[in-house]
Amino acid sequence: MNTSLRHTGLAAALATAIVLTGCGPSDDSQPTMVRSPETPAPPVVAVDGPMVIEVGVDDSMAFAVTRIEAAAGQEIELTIRHTGRMTKEQMGHNWVLLAKGTDKNAFAMAAVAARDNDYLPPDRMENVLAHTKMIGGGQSDTITFTVPEETGEYDFVCTFPGHTLAGMVGVLVVR
Numbered sequence: 001m002n003t004s005l006r007h008t009g010l011a012a013a014l015a016t017a018i019v020l021t022g023c024g025p026s027d028d029s030q031p032t033m034v035r036s037p038e039t040p041a042p043p044v045v046a047v048d049g050p051m052v053i054e055v056g057v058d059d060s061m062a063f064a065v066t067r068i069e070a071a072a073g074q075e076i077e078l079t080i081r082h083t084g085r086m087t088k089e090q091m092g093h094n095w096v097l098l099a100k101g102t103d104k105n106a107f108a109m110a111a112v113a114a115r116d117n118d119y120l121p122p123d124r125m126e127n128v129l130a131h132t133k134m135i136g137g138g139q140s141d142t143i144t145f146t147v148p149e150e151t152g153e154y155d156f157v158c159t160f161p162g163h164t165l166a167g168m169v170g171v172l173v174v175r
């Protein structure tokens with residue numbers, strides 16, 4: 001089954017059911033997304049334009065998507081969707097892609113002092129490649145960014161106090 005779908009309403013509806021469960025040989029030229037086994041598959045649509053990814057979060061400290069694979073220079077449209085009930089002041093979440101080699105724990109510790117800036121430390125923004133805003137239950141935020149040209153692994157984190165250290169992290173693998 002070809003996982004490359006045209007970006008239509010039908011494609012978006014079918015993506016949840018078939019993108020991650022396709023049969024047949026893998027097409028390594030297409031961006032892929034890997035989810036953690038405990039969570040349902042979020043919609044992902046690989047199109048001729050940006051790769052569309054939805055990262056679900058709730059009232060726990062975990063991303064539904066913990067690994068994203070994409071080609072260098074690929075454009076990604078990423079939506080973080082908070083399906084929980086708690087406010088952003090109680091259990092806020094964001095999605096922050098860090099520059100390669102950034103110490104995610106040190107970054108998270110610096111973020112604690114940046115409450116007025118959605119827990120993004122102004123003096124460390126050179127370490128941020130892309131980020132969503134901080135959201136609470138029932139909210140979402142969508143960003144579009146270009147995958148770095150340098151291959152390798154790039155951490156993404158939630159910078160709400162304690163979340164990175166509790167394991168709310170993932171990796172973008174650039175190939």
